[in-house]
Amino acid sequence: MRKLFVLLPLVLLFQISCNEKVKEEVNETIAEVKEAVIVHEEYAKSEPTTPEETEFYEPKVPVVSPAVGGKAPSDAIVLFDGSSLDAWVHTEDSSAAKWHLNKDGSMTVADKTGNIRTKEDFGDIQLHIEWRSPLPVQLDNQNRANSGVFLNGIYEIQVLDNNDNDTYVNGQVGSIYKQGPPLAMASVPTGEWNVYDIIYHAPEFNDDGGKTKSATVTVLHNGVLIQDHTEIKGNTPYVGWPKNTVHGKGPLMLQDHGDDSRVSYRNIWVREL
Ligand code: MG
Numbered sequence: 001m002r003k004l005f006v007l008l009p010l011v012l013l014f015q016i017s018c019n020e021k022v023k024e025e026v027n028e029t030i031a032e033v034k035e036a037v038i039v040h041e042e043y044a045k046s047e048p049t050t051p052e053e054t055e056f057y058e059p060k061v062p063v064v065s066p067a068v069g070g071k072a073p074s075d076a077i078v079l080f081d082g083s084s085l086d087a088w089v090h091t092e093d094s095s096a097a098k099w100h101l102n103k104d105g106s107m108t109v110a111d112k113t114g115n116i117r118t119k120e121d122f123g124d125i126q127l128h129i130e131w132r133s134p135l136p137v138q139l140d141n142q143n144r145a146n147s148g149v150f151l152n153g154i155y156e157i158q159v160l161d162n163n164d165n166d167t168y169v170n171g172q173v174g175s176i177y178k179q180g181p182p183l184a185m186a187s188v189p190t191g192e193w194n195v196y197d198i199i200y201h202a203p204e205f206n207d208d209g210g211k212t213k214s215a216t217v218t219v220l221h222n223g224v225l226i227q228d229h230t231e232i233k234g235n236t237p238y239v240g241w242p243k244n245t246v247h248g249k250g251p252l253m254l255q256d257h258g259d260d261s262r263v264s265y266r267n268i269w270v271r272e273l
């Protein structure tokens with residue numbers, strides 16, 4: 001009986017300490033869950049009872065003419081409409097762009113003349129650009145109609161004729177070159193016009209040169225989502241890992257892959273975001 005008197009408080013103490021530990025763990029979990037919950041403060045007020053209470057009229061939304069029939073929206077900066085290459089220079093020496101200006105309103109890579117870039121610099125943009133692989137097809141893998149759209153002049157969204165032409169998936173058409181394969185291969189038949197609609201947000205850097213926010217890119221290829229707000233981890237070199245160097249706004253650049261790829265472009269415009 002005396003033993004029982006000694007043991008009972010010990011058992012109770014043990015139980016209390018176990019309960020405290022469980023309580024602590026439960027409280028921690030509740031705190032984590034609370035932290036993860038998104039609270040929309042604007043909807044924390046008392047519940048509306050009329051439709052008017054949830055309707056607002058200011059600020060007004062700008063009116064923009066739509067991008068239909070090959071026309072750029074009214075607030076877009078037109079970079080190429082088929083009339084001239086005036087918005088473009090060669091990347092290497094800033095000389096006037098020597099790519100071919102065609103009568104059908106397109107331009108074509110003039111082999112081994114080098115990449116071209118816009119004279120104007122951009123940060124966050126919505127970009128519309130159309131491109132076409134040439135017929136007849138020639139060469140294969142990365143050498144078949146290889147070009148590229150370089151965002152900020154640094155980050156390549158691959159342009160390639162991948163129809164019956166396999167290559168590494170992180171270098172195929174619509175990839176962030178050597179980084180991010182596309183979600184789908186949505187090319188039209190070779191010789192027809194492809195459309196890229198791209199939304200690009202530039203990276204951010206701190207004063208010490210550290211990257212505080214990666215660039216992101218969303219790409220629609222012929223209306224099909226192929227990059228979904230994908231993180232761009234750095235530049236897109238042929239050899240080596242992606243690297244980051246501090247930069248601000250930059251040009252849009254188009255690639256001359258140097259192997260007579262003869263890719264054509266048309267109808268290029270951007271909207272600054
Ligand atoms: Mg390329």
